[in-house]
Amino acid sequence: xxxxxxxxxxxxxxxxxxxxxxxxxxxxxxxxxxxxxxxxxxxxxxxxxxxxxxxxxxxxxxxxxxxxxxxxxxxxxxxxxxxxxxxxxxxxxxxxxxxxxxxxxxxxxxxxxxxxxxxxxxxxxxxxxxxxxxxxxxxxxxxxxxxxxxxxxxxxxxxxxxxxxxxxxxxxxxxxxxxxxxxxxxxxxxxxxxxxxxxxxxxxxxxxxxxxxxxxxxxxxxxxxxxxxxxxxxxxxxxxxxxxxxxxxxxxxxxxxxxxxxxxxxxxxxxxxxxxxxxxxxxxxxxxxxxxxxxxxxxxxxxxxxxxxxxxxxxxxxxxxxxxxxxxxx
Amino acid sequence: xxxxxxxxxxxxxxxxxxxxxxxxxxxxxxxxxxxxxxxxxxxxxxxxxxxxxxxxxxxxxxxxxxxxxxxxxxxxxxxxxxxxxxxxxxxxxxxxxxxxxxxxxxxxxxxxxxxxxxxxxxxxxxxxxxxxxxxxxxxxxxxxxxxxxxxxxxxxxxxxxxxxxxxxxxxxxxxxxxxxxxxxxxxxxxxxxxxxxxxxxxxxxxxxxxxxxxxxxxxxxxxxxxxxxxxxxxxxxxxxxxxxxxxxxxxxxxxxxxxxxxxxxxxxxxxxxxxxxxxxxxxxxxxxxxxxxxxxxxxxxxxxxxxxxxxxxxxxxxxxxxxxxxxxxxxxxxxxxxxxxxxxxxxxxxxxxxxxxxxxxxxxxxxxxxxxxxxxxxxxxxxxxxxxxxxxxxxxxxxxxxxxxxxxxxxxxxxxxxxxxxxxx
Numbered sequence: 194x195x196x197x198x199x200x201x202x203x204x205x206x207x208x209x210x211x212x213x214x215x216x217x218x219x220x221x222x223x224x225x226x227x228x229x230x231x232x233x234x235x236x237x238x239x240x241x242x243x244x245x246x247x248x249x250x251x252x253x254x255x256x257x258x259x260x261x262x263x264x265x266x267x268x269x270x271x272x273x274x275x276x277x278x279x280x281x282x283x284x285x286x287x288x289x290x291x292x293x294x295x296x297x298x299x300x301x302x303x304x305x306x307x308x309x310x311x312x313x314x315x316x317x318x319x320x321x322x323x324x325x326x327x328x329x330x331x332x333x334x335x336x337x338x339x340x341x342x343x344x345x346x347x348x349x350x351x352x353x354x355x356x357x358x359x360x361x362x363x364x365x366x367x368x369x370x371x372x373x374x375x376x377x378x379x380x381x382x383x384x385x386x387x388x389x390x391x392x393x394x395x396x397x398x399x400x401x402x403x404x405x406x407x408x409x410x411x412x413x414x415x416x417x418x419x420x421x422x423x424x425x426x427x428x429x430x431x432x433x434x435x436x437x438x439x440x441x442x443x444x445x446x447x448x449x450x451x452x453x454x455x456x457x458x459x460x461x462x463x464x465x466x467x468x469x470x471x472x473x474x475x476x477x478x479x480x481x482x483x484x485x486x487x488x489x490x491x492x493x494x495x496x497x498x499x500x501x502x503x504x505x506x507x508x509x510x511x512x513x514x515x516x517x518x519x520x521x522x523x
Numbered sequence: 524x525x526x527x528x529x530x531x532x533x534x535x536x537x538x539x540x541x542x543x544x545x546x547x548x549x550x551x552x553x554x555x556x557x558x559x560x561x562x563x564x565x566x567x568x569x570x571x572x573x574x575x576x577x578x579x580x581x582x583x584x585x586x587x588x589x590x591x592x593x594x595x596x597x598x599x600x601x602x603x604x605x606x607x608x609x610x611x612x613x614x615x616x617x618x619x620x621x622x623x624x625x626x627x628x629x630x631x632x633x634x635x636x637x638x639x640x641x642x643x644x645x646x647x648x649x650x651x652x653x654x655x656x657x658x659x660x661x662x663x664x665x666x667x668x669x670x671x672x673x674x675x676x677x678x679x680x681x682x683x684x685x686x687x688x689x690x691x692x693x694x695x696x697x698x699x700x701x702x703x704x705x706x707x708x709x710x711x712x713x714x715x716x717x718x719x720x721x722x723x724x725x726x727x728x729x730x731x732x733x734x735x736x737x738x739x740x741x742x743x744x745x746x747x748x749x750x751x752x753x754x755x756x757x758x759x760x761x762x763x764x765x766x767x768x769x770x771x772x773x774x775x776x777x778x779x780x781x782x783x784x785x786x787x788x789x790x791x792x793x794x795x796x797x798x799x800x801x802x803x804x805x806x807x808x809x810x811x812x813x814x815x816x817x818x819x820x821x822x823x824x825x826x827x828x829x830x831x832x833x834x835x836x837x838x839x840x841x842x843x844x845x846x847x848x849x850x851x852x853x854x855x856x857x858x859x860x861x862x863x864x865x866x867x868x869x870x871x872x873x874x875x876x877x878x879x880x881x882x883x884x885x886x887x888x889x890x891x892x893x894x895x896x897x898x899x900x901x902x903x904x905x906x907x908x909x910x911x912x913x914x915x916x917x918x919x920x921x922x923x924x925x926x927x928x929x930x931x932x933x934x935x936x937x938x939x940x941x942x943x944x945x946x947x948x
Contacts, residue, residue, distance in 0.1 A: 245623075245626075245627050246623035246624070246626070246627035246628070247623055249575070249576065249579055249619040249622060249623060250616065250619040250620045250623055252579065252580075252583070252619070253579075253612065253615055253616045253619050255583065256582070256583055256586055256612050256615060257609070257612040257613075257616070259583075259586045259587060259590070260586055260605065260608040260609050260611070260612045261605075261609060261612075263589065263590060263597050263601035263605060263608075264601055264602055264605020264606070264608065264609055265602070265605070267597055267598050267599070267600075267601030267602050268598050270590050270594075270597055270598070270601060271590065271594035271595065271597050271598035271601075272594075273590070274590035274591045274594045274597070274909070275594050275909060275910070275911060278591055278909065278911035278912075279911075279913070281587060281591060282587075282591060282917055285583070285584055285587045285591075286920065286921075286924065288580060288583055288584075289580040289581065289583070289584055289924060289928075290924065291580075292576050292577075292579060292580040292583075293576060293577050293580055293928050293931075295576070296572060296573050296575075296576030296577065297573065297576075297931055297932075297935060299572065300569050300570075300572035300573045300576075300626075300935070310931075486601065486602030486605070486679070487602055487676060487677065487678050487679045489678060489679050489680060489681060490602035490603070490605055490606070490679050490681055493605070493606045493609075493681040493682070494605065494606075494609060497606060497609045497610050497613070498609065500613075501609070501610070501612070501613030501616070502613075504613065504617060505613060505616050505617060505620070508616075508617055508620045508621065508643070509620055511620075511624070512620045512621075512623055512624055515624060515628060515631055515632065516623070516627065516631070
């Protein structure tokens with residue numbers, strides 16, 4: 194593997210981790226927004242308890258991703274920043290408001306009920322995955338050209354397939370969160386039943402949106418379709434098979450198996466993308482090798498990551514061990 | 524971008540300073556078994572929970588904005604200064620992990636284990652500020668890369684870029700300034716409580732710990748700031764000239780205290796002038812030559828009004844803060860107890876925001892002093908900025924969001940402080 198490819202794989206691994214961990218935190222915001230029924234307050238509390246200790250650590254994967262991206266592939270970063278200015282800015286607004294709102298609510302003595310910051314927390318949690326998903330779709334569909342510049346506010350990125358994938362990202366986040374909460378609420382059957390229904394709904398919606406995306410891509414975004422049905426095909430097939438397994442385990446209320454299956458689902462979808470568009474980083478103009486930084490910077494990136502992970506991995510293990518290792522006390 | 528930075532820096536410095544105070548307070552509790560210290564640590568941790576979250580999201584905004592607003596800058600420098608940014612990423616990671624353990628682990632960890640989790644928070648908080656300022660230092664002293672004849676980047680040395688000449692002076696100055704701001708802000712909160720009659724143990728301890736941090740830090744800020752200025756005299760003479768409002772290159776240059784530099788009259792109006800002062804301070808030689816603004820073409824000069832006034836604000840307020848800290852501890856040692864004179868308490872209340880102003884002024888000096896360059900001697904804003912549409916609207920939206928977050932944080936923190944008063948009663 195070349196240095197550039199190693200850096201790209203590293204960034205994709207960070208993206209995957211971010212999606213699996215922080216995606217569920219955004220999904221938690223969605224369920225906070227949609228909390229309903231006689232146990233609405235308990236649902237919100239379960240989300241807050243699950244997220245509280247870990248969401249900030251989960252969030253840092255995004256910072257690592259952004260920083261690693263501009264270190265290892267500076268020209269590609271600049272091109273994306275210009276072409277996807279608006280969706281990325283809107284995602285950023287969502288990220289800022291979501292995090293601040295959660296902290297204000299958690300530490301600001303406004304913890305209970307659907308306060309104003311609770312509403313901000315929930316709706317901002319929709320913004321971030323939607324626009325990040327849409328931006329990713331634009332890259333995969335080959336809408337980002339190296340020398341192109343955005344002509345208007347919505348031009349170039351607000352394509353039907355991008356908006357559809359944005360919705361898909363939101364539903365996947367909600368699916369992840371509801372499945373994690375199945376595990377976290379295992380000692381409270383009525384609450385667990387609430388999240389089981391929600392997981393089934395979000396999972397089914399994600400499936401429908403995924404099929405719609407494929408159908409739309411076939412006619413509207415041939416490059417996206419090629420990406421998914423070319424080199425990415427094995428992972429796509431696995432994802433379709435695994436999707437059924439995931440839904441079935443949620444249906445049968447096997448929380449831990451379901452959690453693993455839904456994580457696998459997200460991992461498969463995210464890795465089908467780079468495999469499908471290899472050797473391009475930002476198709477159709479920028480390849481991984483062609484947009485890589487000088488080799489010393491790529492080496493430095495790997496060294497820093499190695500040293501950093503040596504410190505981080507045991508710390509993260511300890512964090513999740515303390516808060517997720519056993520059932521939370523009600 | 525500037526707004527985001529100016530906003531983020533306040534939360535960031537508290538993220539560096541507060542964990543150290545929490546570590547000390549909780550350590551005192553473990554040592555003395557006096558629940559009052561625990562109460563202090565718990566209150567600070569609540570405030571820190573809010574401050575860290577807002578600091579984290581505004582820091583995320585910064586990492587995005589580097590690309591969104593300055594794609595040209597990042598395309599050129601991303602690979603060169605990526606190393607400190609990646610290292611900062613990991614420092615921030617560790618801070619977030621252990622903060623999660625600290626904030627939510629009161630009942631899940633043993634008291635000693637809980638206390639120990641505050642160490643990585645304090646250390647990685649300090650480390651991330653050092654790493655980030657390395658990147659800023661590089662913009663002042665770009666190093667560690669080679670360009671070919673066409674100006675294309677051919678090779679980089681990330682370590683040399685991170686440890687560029689400005690790092691040695693900028694990094695220590697920023698770190699101690701973080702402790703200055705935290706110390707004075709914490710002291711101001713408790714001084715305000717005391718002015719309302721709450722002179723209980725809780726308030727006295729809070730004030731004492733805040734001032735215990737602020738006093739040595741402000742002294743170190745003076746020393747590091749002085750060496751920083753001397754470095755700029757040699758490395759960025761035009762910034763130095765703007766800081767001092769010096770137009771003509773001369774030997775035996777005077778120092779200007781206050782005043783408004785006038786480009787049309789080539790001198791500083793309304794200033795107090797100390798002959799030979801500048802040459803003496805800059806080079807320890809009253810007849811040393813100091814370069815003036817006039818030796819640079821007008822389009823390569825920073826705005827001397829902003830830079831000079833910011834510099835004098837920083838140096839002036841910094842000196843006053845130093846005198847206040849010294850005076851405070853002299854009174855403590857003389858009286859063997861905390862001085863509670865109303866005038867002193869009022870001064871401490873004012874010193875909190877004044878410390879923030881001092882820091883922001885210092886940041887203005889280094890940023891506006893580097894104008895018109897983004898990267899000193901290499902890149903100008905017009906070459907680096909984005910051409911994306913609707914920039915004005917985006918700016919307005921972010922300004923509104925930051926205002927909202929600042930107001931809400933302030934409101935919640937004040938409510939926490941009020942809670943402290945009730946609990947202390």
